[in-house]
Amino acid sequence: MMPASSATLHVVATPIGNLGDLSPRAQEVLRTVAAICAEDTRHTGQLLSQFGIATPLLALHDHNEEAIAGRLVARLLAGESLALVSDAGTPLVSDPGFRLVRAARAAGVRVSPVPGACAAIAALSVAGLPSDRFVFEGFLPAKAAARRERLQRLAGETGTLVFYESSHRIADSLADMVQAFGAARPAVVARELTKLFETVLDGDLEALLAAVQADGNQRKGEFVVMVQGAGDDEDAKVAEGRRLYARLNEHLPPSTAAKLAADLSGAPRKALYGG
Structure with missing residues (x-):
C-alpha cells in the first residue's frame, strides 16, 4: 500500500544514562524533523541542548496523548515529519506513544524506528x-x-x-x-x-x-x-500450587486450601503449607 504522505513518524530511542548512546542517525533525525513529541519537554530539552539541537518540542504524555494524536497525524498527513521520544530509552516500552503510533499507522503514515538504548x-x-x-x-x-x-x-x-x-x-x-x-x-x-x-x-x-x-x-x-523462570515441570507445579494456595487461603482454612491447591496443581502439599 502506498503511504498516505511522504512524511514519517520516527520513533527514536534516547540514552538511558550515557549520552554517548545517542546514535549519529538519531541526532540527524532529531535535527531535521519538524517537531519532536516528548514525554517531558524540559527533560528532552536538556538532552537536545547537549547536542546543539534546537528542534521545537511538543508535550506528549499519558494524560494528553489520546487528545492530541489526531492533530499530530494531521500534521504528518500534511507532509511534516515528526519524531517521538520518551524520557529515556525506547518509546512505548513502559512509556507513552502507543496511541500515536497506532493512529499514524491507521492513517497510512510511515512509522520508522531509530533503534538505540532499552533498559x-x-x-x-x-x-x-x-x-x-x-x-x-x-x-x-x-x-x-x-x-x-x-x-x-x-x-x-x-x-x-x-x-x-x-x-x-x-x-x-x-x-x-x-x-x-x-x-x-x-x-x-x-x-x-x-x-x-x-x-x-x-x-x-x-x-x-x-x-x-x-x-x-x-x-x-x-x-x-x-x-529466572520456573525451570522444570516440578518447579512449575509448585509455582502453580503456591499461586492457587494464596488465592484459596483467602477464603478457606490453610489446611483445606493447601489440600485443594495440591490436588489441582499436582504439587506436593508440604511445598505449599507446613501444617
Whole structure:
C-alpha cells in the first residue's frame, strides 16, 4: 500500500544514562524533523541542548496523548515529519506513544524506528539468565495486594521475567518475589545501567533481598529486576500450587486450601503449607 504522505513518524530511542548512546542517525533525525513529541519537554530539552539541537518540542504524555494524536497525524498527513521520544530509552516500552503510533499507522503514515538504548534489553544482555524466552512485565502495581496477585499469576512462567522497579518499592517488590517464586529462584538486579553508579547483582532472590536491604545505595536509582523462570515441570507445579494456595487461603482454612491447591496443581502439599 502506498503511504498516505511522504512524511514519517520516527520513533527514536534516547540514552538511558550515557549520552554517548545517542546514535549519529538519531541526532540527524532529531535535527531535521519538524517537531519532536516528548514525554517531558524540559527533560528532552536538556538532552537536545547537549547536542546543539534546537528542534521545537511538543508535550506528549499519558494524560494528553489520546487528545492530541489526531492533530499530530494531521500534521504528518500534511507532509511534516515528526519524531517521538520518551524520557529515556525506547518509546512505548513502559512509556507513552502507543496511541500515536497506532493512529499514524491507521492513517497510512510511515512509522520508522531509530533503534538505540532499552533498559530491559540492556539488562537482559548482561544478566547471565536464559534469554531465549523472556516475558517483559514492565512496572508492577504500586499497591501491595495487586502486586502480590500479579506475581502469583507469574509464578509458573517458564521464561525469564523482566520487571522495571522504582527506588522506593524495590525492597518490597523483592520481598514479594521471594514469597511468590521461592527464596532460591535465581535472579538479577540491574541498577542505574550506563550511569556512574551502575551495579548488576546476581544470586537467589533471598540473597538479593538481603543485599538491597543492607545497603541504602542499592535502593537508589532505576532498576531492572530479572527472575529466572520456573525451570522444570516440578518447579512449575509448585509455582502453580503456591499461586492457587494464596488465592484459596483467602477464603478457606490453610489446611483445606493447601489440600485443594495440591490436588489441582499436582504439587506436593508440604511445598505449599507446613501444617
